[in-house]
Amino acid sequence: MPNAFAYLVLAAWPLVVLAMFSRWPLRRALVWSLLGAYLFLPPPPTGFDFPMMPPLTKESLPSLATFAICLWHARRAGAAVPLLPEGGLARVLVVVFVLSPVATILTNPEPVFYGQIGLPGLGLKDMVAQVILQFVLLIPFLLARAHLATPEGLRELVLAIALGGLIYSLPMLVEIRLSPQINTWVYGYFQHSFEQMMRQGGFRPIVFLYHGLWVAFYTVMAIVCALALAREADARRRVLWTGAALYLGVVLVLSKSLGSLLFGVALAPMALFLPAYLQIRIAGLIALAALAYPVLKGAGLVPVDWMLEQAARVSPDRAGSLKFRFDNEDTLMERALEKPFFGWGSWGRNHILDPVSGALLTVTDGRWIILIGVFGWVGYIAEFGLIALPVLLLWVHGRHLPQAGWVCLVGPVALILAVNLVDMIPNATLTPLTWLFAGAVLGLAERARAGLIETGTPAQACAARRGLGWQPLM
Numbered sequence: 001m002p003n004a005f006a007y008l009v010l011a012a013w014p015l016v017v018l019a020m021f022s023r024w025p026l027r028r029a030l031v032w033s034l035l036g037a038y039l040f041l042p043p044p045p046t047g048f049d050f051p052m053m054p055p056l057t058k059e060s061l062p063s064l065a066t067f068a069i070c071l072w073h074a075r076r077a078g079a080a081v082p083l084l085p086e087g088g089l090a091r092v093l094v095v096v097f098v099l100s101p102v103a104t105i106l107t108n109p110e111p112v113f114y115g116q117i118g119l120p121g122l123g124l125k126d127m128v129a130q131v132i133l134q135f136v137l138l139i140p141f142l143l144a145r146a147h148l149a150t151p152e153g154l155r156e157l158v159l160a161i162a163l164g165g166l167i168y169s170l171p172m173l174v175e176i177r178l179s180p181q182i183n184t185w186v187y188g189y190f191q192h193s194f195e196q197m198m199r200q201g202g203f204r205p206i207v208f209l210y211h212g213l214w215v216a217f218y219t220v221m222a223i224v225c226a227l228a229l230a231r232e233a234d235a236r237r238r239v240l241w242t243g244a245a246l247y248l249g250v251v252l253v254l255s256k257s258l259g260s261l262l263f264g265v266a267l268a269p270m271a272l273f274l275p276a277y278l279q280i281r282i283a284g285l286i287a288l289a290a291l292a293y294p295v296l297k298g299a300g301l302v303p304v305d306w307m308l309e310q311a312a313r314v315s316p317d318r319a320g321s322l323k324f325r326f327d328n329e330d331t332l333m334e335r336a337l338e339k340p341f342f343g344w345g346s347w348g349r350n351h352i353l354d355p356v357s358g359a360l361l362t363v364t365d366g367r368w369i370i371l372i373g374v375f376g377w378v379g380y381i382a383e384f385g386l387i388a389l390p391v392l393l394l395w396v397h398g399r400h401l402p403q404a405g406w407v408c409l410v411g412p413v414a415l416i417l418a419v420n421l422v423d424m425i426p427n428a429t430l431t432p433l434t435w436l437f438a439g440a441v442l443g444l445a446e447r448a449r450a451g452l453i454e455t456g457t458p459a460q461a462c463a464a465r466r467g468l469g470w471q472p473l474m
Contacts, residue, residue: 003188006042010058013037014065021069027153030066031160034140034432037062039168039218042187043210052125054133059432063139070143083142086446090389097138097382100342100375101130108345115355122345130346140435141386141442148436149443151406155232157440158225158409161433165222166244168207169251172215175205176254183208199256213427216257220264221416221433223248227271228412258318259426263419271412277398279411283418284395287388290421294368294380298333325426328363335362336373343376350374367424384421387434390442391418397449410444417441 016036020029041058048056056064074081085091105127112119148157171182180197183206184190197204197212204212223245230241245268252264270279296302304326312319335350336343344350350373352361364370371380391414401407417437423429 001189002042002046006046006187006189007048009187010041010046010048010056010061013041013062017062017065017069021073025156026070026073027147027156028160030070030143030147031156031436033066034062034436035160035164038209038432039164040208042183043191043208045189046187052128054129054136060133060136063136063432067139067143070147081146083146085145085442086450087393090386090393090442093382093385093389094138094142096378097386098131098134100379100382101134101345102127103378104342104345104375105130107339107342108349112344112349114353114358117353117355117358119347119349119353122347122349126346138386138435140432141439144436144439145443145446146439148440149447151409154409154413154440154444155406157436158228158413162222162225162229162241162244165219165226165248168215168218168222169248171207172205172219172251172255175207176203179203180206180212202254202256204256211427212255213257213260214429214431216252216255216260217263217420217423217427217429218433219248219252219255220260220267220419223252223264224267224271224412224416227268228409231272231408232406258314259423263423267412267415267419270415274411276401276407276411280391280395280398280414283391283411283414286415286418287391287421290418290425291384291388293425294333294372297329324363325365329366329369331362332364332369332373336369336376339376340372341376341378343372343374343379345374365428366426367428367430370428383430384424387417387421387438390414390438390445393445394441394448397445400448400451401444410441413437414441 017029017033020033023029024032037058041062044055044057046057048061050056054060070081084094105122105124108122111121144153144157147153175182180190180194180203187208192206192211197206199212205215206212207215209215209218226241226245226248230238230245233241249264249268252261255261270282274282293302308319308323308326311322331352332350335352338344348360350370351364353359354361364373368380368384371383375382394410394414398410401410417434420429420434420437
């Protein structure tokens with residue numbers, strides 16, 4: 001169980017956020033208030049659970065505090081900051097994302113029984129809590145679109161992710177050497193299964209996140225951001241950022257996560273060598289493939305047997321783990337198709353339960369299968385659509401991006417967002433950082449379409465053409 005210090009740190013975080021906004025520029029405070037909470041606050045089950053409200057955890061409480069302070073700053077400055085996206089499709093997806101639980105609750109009033117084991121029907125209390133939770137989840141997206149969709153805002157985001165990775169690498173190395181114990185030392189409990197942190201005769205780091213996979217994927221994000229900063233930097237800083245990326249690459253290898261390692265190996269050369277327009281195109285194709293996965297899986301077009309064979313060549317344990325995921329996906333999809341539009345709702349109603357003990361017989365690993373089971377295809381399209389749409393709009397309107405040096409940050413950010421979508425197929429790695437990237441990319445795409453992004457100096461444009469291989473995105 002969490003100790004008193006865990007609850008104290010979580011409760012005090014709004015004061016930390018207030019201090020950030022009082023001392024730093026708004027964009028920097030916005031990024032670090034959410035990034036710092038994600039990296040260092042105690043993970044669930046630490047949280048405050050009030051009636052008719054979703055639990056206030058390391059994700060929801062910082063988002064609410066940051067949202068309130070940003071609104072206060074906007075009112076104090078007398079400037080209206082529109083939070084809703086400009087495009088009709090994006091607005092529809094936002095509304096559906098927030099309000100789809102209403103339809104889910106209304107279509108699930110009946111209890112569900114497995115033998116003598118029953119799960120309750122859903123009612124007004126669940127409806128209110130779920131709608132609030134959906135809005136809170138979307139706060140980083142809305143704030144990033146409003147405040148980070150500029151060259152300065154994007155640079156703050158990329159710089160913070162890279163610096164956060166360097167800072168986090170220190171406790172990661174401690175846990176790789178000594179075993180994952182830092183959350184236990186600081187907050188009094190271990191947040192996951194310790195056995196899953198043991199791999200290849202050593203340990204995966206988990207620090208204060210939910211699983212070692214989350215830590216490894218964040219390291220991939222930090223590597224790509226460091227390489228993006230190297231592309232933009234002068235000669236001296238380019239060496240420093242390239243060295244930082246290489247160091248983080250070593251930490252990623254030591255983290256013993258094959259999936260994230262493959263992402264890192266694929267993304268690093270793209271971020272370092274490919275021109276911006278090509279990075280954005282590749283990101284768009286990756287996003288489309290991730291969106292199509294559930295349909296392809298249901299149609300039997302995903303090469304499951306081949307993937308299992310490749311995994312077996314690496315390790316029989318990895319092949320067994322992958323087969324377990326595929327089998328659970330099939331079982332859960334059959335369950336989800338009984339209520340395909342709006343899903344089964346919360347309380348584990350989307351699972352299969354043991355009729356005697358009530359224990360869960362299924363495991364939801366991927367975010368996509370969680371969404372389809374809980375909120376149906378409507379909820380899946382709303383959430384994955386909001387994450388994929390910014391990349392696709394950037395692909396369409398990227399020809400309006402300026403030929404300025406900072407544009408080399410845009411492609412890597414789009415790649416990170418697209419690969420995060422892919423990682424949400426086997427894992428549930430949806431975090432506030434995902435929404436920050438999605439909001440920033442959406443805002444950039446909207447501003448590029450409207451011609452509102454600064455074009456930079458002629459010297460910057462010349463450097464961009466030489467160094468980035470800029471071409472129209474057509």
